[in-house]
């Protein structure tokens with residue numbers, strides 16, 4: 001199935017957790033959305049201008065970053081995040097009708113799902129081999145095609161691909177949440193809501209003592225709360241890293257804009273990856289000294305002084 005012009009893509013095939021996320025975020029477009037074979041294919045199609053938007057996994061509460069997505073955002077042509085959705089994932093072991101648990105030798109699944117069901121597999125299927133696939137639903141498709149004995153995927157995938165659930169709820173830590181992000185080409189920034197997050201990638205200018213502290217200070221000095229900081233290899237040489245940063249607030253809030261100006265001064269390079277509403281829509285508390293009014297009053301004061 002080719003990607004629809006100006007449509008929405010997601011990590012497919014049908015029955016992924018990503019499809020569940022899209023249904024929650026945008027039920028109207030979910031029906032006509034394009035199931036991309038990989039995260040990279042979804043983003044490439046978006047960059048080529050065929051798709052208008054894509055929804056891909058970004059982070060999991062147990063496993064951490066989905067590095068395939070983060071690295072694509074760090075390295076490829078710039079894209080921006082315009083929204084996010086959190087999905088509570090439930091893992092089930094599924095097989096073709098007629099297969100019982102004792103016959104399961106080869107299990108396919110996505111690496112994030114494998115990491116969250118490892119203890120269960122070791123306890124219940126100690127001899128089984130686990131094979132990574134590009135998505136949980138792709139694993140289910142390959143079980144239906146008799147390539148593997150069983151898949152670990154969402155119950156929705158069993159429904160979509162004619163499999164039976166052998167055992168449900170097999171997560172080692174129940175209640176894991178995956179965060180999916182909605183991506184577009186740069187050009188549109190959602191309005192500030194007061195409950196927003198800004199995502200960036202920054203490269204330090206010099207590797208001197210305190211370089212990372214200089215970067216962090218840009219946020220601390222402006223009362224901007226960081227909610228994620230992660231180093232990723234730049235891919236250029238061993239020991240060279242960039243930092244993926246997430247801060248509460250929106251580019252159009254003065255304290256965030258000031259922090260970004262500061263970053264621009266102290267960093268070798270900064271890539272803006274979007275300001276968008278948080279999935280948990282609690283309003284971000286802003287210190288009195290960092291409100292838009294406080295910044296405005298300070299700007300007016302300096303302007304007056306220089307007249």
Ligand SMILES: O=C(O)C(=O)Cc1ccccc1
Pocket residue numbers: 011015016017018019057060089110112113134135136137178
């Ligand atoms: O493979 C999927 O279904 C995805 O959407 C990616 C994923 C895999 C495992 C946990 C959360 C998201």
